[in-house]
Amino acid sequence: MEDAQIDLRQVTGRVKWFDPGKGFGFILDTEGGPDILLHANVLRNFGQGSVADNAGITVTVQVTPRGTQAVEVLAIAPPEGEAMRPAPIEDLGDSDPAEIAALPLEPARVKWFDKVKGFGFANVFGRPEDVFIHIEVLRRSGFADLGPGEAVCLRVIEGKRGRMAAQVVSWETALREVR
Numbered sequence: 333m334e335d336a337q338i339d340l341r342q343v344t345g346r347v348k349w350f351d352p353g354k355g356f357g358f359i360l361d362t363e364g365g366p367d368i369l370l371h372a373n374v375l376r377n378f379g380q381g382s383v384a385d386n387a388g389i390t391v392t393v394q395v396t397p398r399g400t401q402a403v404e405v406l407a408i409a410p411p412e413g414e415a416m417r418p419a420p421i422e423d424l425g426d427s428d429p430a431e432i433a434a435l436p437l438e439p440a441r442v443k444w445f446d447k448v449k450g451f452g453f454a455n456v457f458g459r460p461e462d463v464f465i466h467i468e469v470l471r472r473s474g475f476a477d478l479g480p481g482e483a484v485c486l487r488v489i490e491g492k493r494g495r496m497a498a499q500v501v502s503w504e505t506a507l508r509e510v511r
Contacts, residue, residue: 338394339394339395340392340393340394340403341392341393342390342391342392342393342406343359343361343362343363343365343368343390343391343392343393344362344388344389344390345359345360345361345362345368345388345389345390345391346359346360346362346386346387346388346389346411347359347360347370347383347384347385347386347387347389348360348367348385349385350370350375350382350383350385350476352372352381352382352476352477352479355371355372355373356369356370356371356372357370357383358370359389359391359402361400365400366399366400367399367400368391368393368400368401368402369398369399369400369401369402370383370389370391370402370405371401371402374391374402374403374404374405375405377404377405378404378405378408378502378504378505379483379502379503379504379505380405380408380474380475380502381477381478381479381482382475382476382477382478383408383474383475383476384410384411384470384471384474384475384476385411385476386411386412387408387409387410387411387474388407388408388409388410388411388412389405389407389408389409390405390406390407390408391403391404391405391406392404392406408474408502408505409474410471410472410473410474411471411472411474432487432498432499433487433499435487435488435489435498435499436487437485437486437487437501438456438457438459438463438485438486438487438488439456439457439483439485439503440454440455440456440457440463440483440484440485440486441454441455441457441481441482441483441484442454442465442478442479442480442481442482442484443455443462443480444480445465445470445477445478445479445480447467447476447477450466450467450468451464451465451466451467452465452478453465454478454484454486454497456486456488456495461494461495462494462495463486463488463494463495463496463497464491464493464494464495464496464497465478465486465496465497465500466496466497469496469497469498469499469500470497470500472499473499473500473501475500478500483503484500484501484502484503485500485501485502485503485505486498486499486500486501487499487501
């Protein structure tokens with residue numbers, strides 16, 4: 333059997349849509365190429381179980397007989413304008429993105445998250461109290477949803493009613509930042 337040459341290339345685009353229930357979604361190539369299939373397993377290998385619609389994404393792709401498919405996620409950025417939009421959450425106020433980025437990353441596991449309710453909670457390793465996660469913070473962080481038990485890292489602030497996430501980062505992204 334001959335070794336087939338696999339032609340891989342890097343593409344930057346925007347998430348058209350992603351449905352974790354279906355296990356896939358599509359990326360719009362910013363250079364105008366065909367839509368790119370993003371399979372849930374490829375996204376999970378990056379450390380996320382979901383990604384927000386219109387999030388910026390850089391992937392390695394290959395062309396197959398069934399179309400162009402992402403084989404590796406290299407980076408995800410929040411949807412355009414999301415990081416700069418004032419937070420609709422009183423406790424975050426007008427937090428400067430640079431101030432939030434300067435906060436330490438805290439390893440956590442998602443306790444539960446309800447997309448319909450628009451919030452959930454995580455447990456930070458070594459701390460007894462829960463950390464509140466608002467859906468807008470999740471979206472600005474480039475996620476669409478979180479699953480129970482999912483490993484993430486949080487940048488946390490003290491809110492009026494306790495600790496709350498100011499940013500959510502995938503476990504694998506946090507590991508790359510630390511190195």
